[in-house]
Amino acid sequence: MIEKKKAVGSEENAILVGLIQKDQTEQQVNEYLDELSFLAETAGAQTIKRFTQKMSHPDSKTFLGKGKLEEIKNYIQLKGNISIVIFDDELTGAQIINIEKALGMKTIDRSDLILDIFASRAKTAQAKTQVELAQYQYILPRLKGMWKHLERQGGGVGTRGPGETEIETDRRIVKDKIALLRKRLSEIDKQAFTQRKERGEFIRVALVGYTNVGKSTLMNILSKSEVFAENKLFATLDTTTRKVVFEQTPFLLSDTVGFIRKLPHHLVESFKSTLDEVREADILLHVVDISHNRYEEQLMVVNKTLAELGSAEKPTITVFNKMDKYESDTFDQWLEEDVKQDILRELKERWQQETKGNCVFVSAIERKNLDGLRQTVLNKVRDMYQIRYPYRAEFFY
Ligand SMILES: Nc1nc2c(ncn2[C@@H]2O[C@H](COP(=O)(O)OP(=O)(O)OP(=O)(O)O)[C@@H](O)[C@H]2O)c(=O)[nH]1
Numbered sequence: 001m002i003e004k005k006k007a008v009g010s011e012e013n014a015i016l017v018g019l020i021q022k023d024q025t026e027q028q029v030n031e032y033l034d035e036l037s038f039l040a041e042t043a044g045a046q047t048i049k050r051f052t053q054k055m056s057h058p059d060s061k062t063f064l065g066k067g068k069l070e071e072i073k074n075y076i077q078l079k080g081n082i083s084i085v086i087f088d089d090e091l092t093g094a095q096i097i098n099i100e101k102a103l104g105m106k107t108i109d110r111s112d113l114i115l116d117i118f119a120s121r122a123k124t125a126q127a128k129t130q131v132e133l134a135q136y137q138y139i140l141p142r143l144k145g146m147w148k149h150l151e152r153q154g155g156g157v158g159t160r161g162p163g164e165t166e167i168e169t170d171r172r173i174v175k176d177k178i179a180l181l182r183k184r185l186s187e188i189d190k191q192a193f194t195q196r197k198e199r200g201e202f203i204r205v206a207l208v209g210y211t212n213v214g215k216s217t218l219m220n221i222l223s224k225s226e227v228f229a230e231n232k233l234f235a236t237l238d239t240t241t242r243k244v245v246f247e248q249t250p251f252l253l254s255d256t257v258g259f260i261r262k263l264p265h266h267l268v269e270s271f272k273s274t275l276d277e278v279r280e281a282d283i284l285l286h287v288v289d290i291s292h293n294r295y296e297e298q299l300m301v302v303n304k305t306l307a308e309l310g311s312a313e314k315p316t317i318t319v320f321n322k323m324d325k326y327e328s329d330t331f332d333q334w335l336e337e338d339v340k341q342d343i344l345r346e347l348k349e350r351w352q353q354e355t356k357g358n359c360v361f362v363s364a365i366e367r368k369n370l371d372g373l374r375q376t377v378l379n380k381v382r383d384m385y386q387i388r389y390p391y392r393a394e395f396f397y
């Protein structure tokens with residue numbers, strides 16, 4: 001059997017590498033690297049240094065230019081305690097081989113890092129199978145490059161590079177494994193579908209959004225449940241669904257896996273069934289961390305992913321969360337109260353306009369405007385019951 005080793009060990013020291021392409025600014029790429037650093041930390045690695053290079057296209061063989069690789073290599077040798085290099089962009093198998101050779105250091109890309117986090121966070125059989133499937137799909141075109149990152153049972157293989165026959169054997173094993181996992185997943189999906197069908201005629205509301213925006217925190221508050229929430233990326237991988245009753249109106253509320261920019265394609269593919277909860281929802285609560293510098297881009301990433309799932313047109317309430325942090329980050333103590341109020345009013349008016357009135361501004365942590373959120377959700381849910389069951393809507397009130 002062949003298995004993928006964990007890409008990042010605990011307490012590794014990492015170098016991050018990002019490319020500044022022609023339509024990007026240095027600040028933008030630095031913010032992307034902030035996110036990569038957060039991902040690395042979630043996986044157990046400490047960022048020691050970042051490198052960026054301005055390039056219109058990455059080099060097909062080494063991704064970076066020769067000079068930059070040399071600079072990184074010198075830094076690694078000088079520093080001495082670095083154990084991993086993480087690229088913000090996806091690398092091909094050949095690029096992994098060439099970079100590792102040039103730097104003399106284990107090299108992974110953003111997708112591999114995300115897959116690693118997903119693998120360590122998956123708890124249920126469904127999530128585990130989905131992650132494993134995405135991992136094997138990621139490995140398949142990169143077998144040669146990832147040779148050293150794989151674990152083989154029963155094959156006496158050293159660190160020497162693989163021969164063509166060895167790669168062929170591995171390729172066959174991986175393909176068989178993918179087929180097996182797909183079959184297993186479709187059986188799990190069938191069971192899950194039956195369970196969802198048994199939920200009856202309740203209106204279904206799903207919390208969606210970028211990772212770490214506060215979906216699980218809001219789920220806990222709205223449903224008074226205990227869903228795992230913490231300041232790490234991808235705290236939630238499995239969907240949790242709770243029955244909630246607001247003013248005698250029942251509905252089902254689901255917490256779902258967070259999205260992120262450049263989510264590995266295979267991961268979206270294999271998480272489709274977890275995301276069925278989103279696809280089958282009647283109403284989406286799109287949670288946004290308004291205190292984040294790039295919250296508008298995050299909002300767009302989520303909308304794009306929703307479109308890929310065919311869910312872009314669903315009735316949506318945009319919930320701008322972390323208003324407390326937005327205010328403390330934006331306003332200093334010297335600012336006049338009425339100026340603050342003006343800025344807040346402008347911000348709210350702009351989003352009210354963009355969402356056609358379908359948005360609320362809250363702070364889950366400070367419990368601010370949660371009644372406003374409850375009322376907005378309640379109104380939408382009641383509207384939906386009216387549309388869905390026009391003759392028996394009164395039954396639910
Ligand atoms: N300042 C502030 N922090 C918040 C607020 N809501 C949530 N958080 C914090 O944000 C972090 C992420 O919260 P979660 O609820 O786990 O976020 P999530 O969207 O479920 O994240 P994933 O499951 O990883 O996608 C936690 O540390 C929360 O305490 C808020 O209103 N203000």
Ligand SMILES: [Mg+2]
Nearest residue numbers: 215216235236
């Ligand atoms: Mg969560």
